[in-house]
């Protein structure tokens with residue numbers, strides 16, 4: 001898929017605010033691609049499409065988990081955790097995206113996982129630091145990325161902040177989120 005088509009696909013599917021967020025994630029990801037020597041086209045496409053399924057109907061998402069034989073653990077979660085894996089399936093089945101780096105980046109943009117590829121890590125981080133994000137500590141993460149150029153430390157710091165936030169709300173932590181924390185705790189220098 002080309003940039004123009006991806007922009008159209010996202011713009012037609014998403015509410016304006018979510019589309020704008022996706023544009024900022026794509027732009028941030030392209031900036032990061034320059035620093036970390038990654039493919040800019042893949043970063044743009046994964047960025048613009050990552051939240052494609054954010055507002056899909058939950059019952060249909062559960063159906064897709066079953067029919068596509070996705071991780072059955074996903075059935076214990078709601079849209080927050082499901083929208084990445086579901087969007088990746090749709091990109092493959094509906095829009096013929098076959099590039100595994102793009103599909104993995106979309107699938108794991110919320111939870112992360114262990115041993116992520118470069119595009120996966122970039123989208124995971126870009127989603128958290130795009131310019132309109134204002135969570136406490138986000139400027140520290142921006143400095144880890146654009147100042148220190150330490151992508152694995154950024155992944156770890158984001159996952160740690162996410163898990164802290166989830167625990168404060170007594171939310172259930174998806175196993176890939178935990179696996180991501182442990183892996184990048186070891187991987188950061």
Ligand code: DGI
Pocket residue numbers: 051054077080081109110111127162166171172173174175177
């Ligand atoms: O879709 P976005 O708002 O751009 O951001 P996202 O896809 O990174 O995160 C969506 C939500 O998912 C966010 O509010 C936190 C939540 N989340 C992330 N990891 C987990 C989780 N929720 C649960 N219950 N468990 C997780 O492991």
Ligand code: FE
Pocket residue numbers: 050051054083109110
């Ligand atoms: Fe998301």
Ligand code: FE
Pocket residue numbers: 109110124127128
């Ligand atoms: Fe995220």
Ligand code: FE
Pocket residue numbers: 021025050051127
């Ligand atoms: Fe997002």
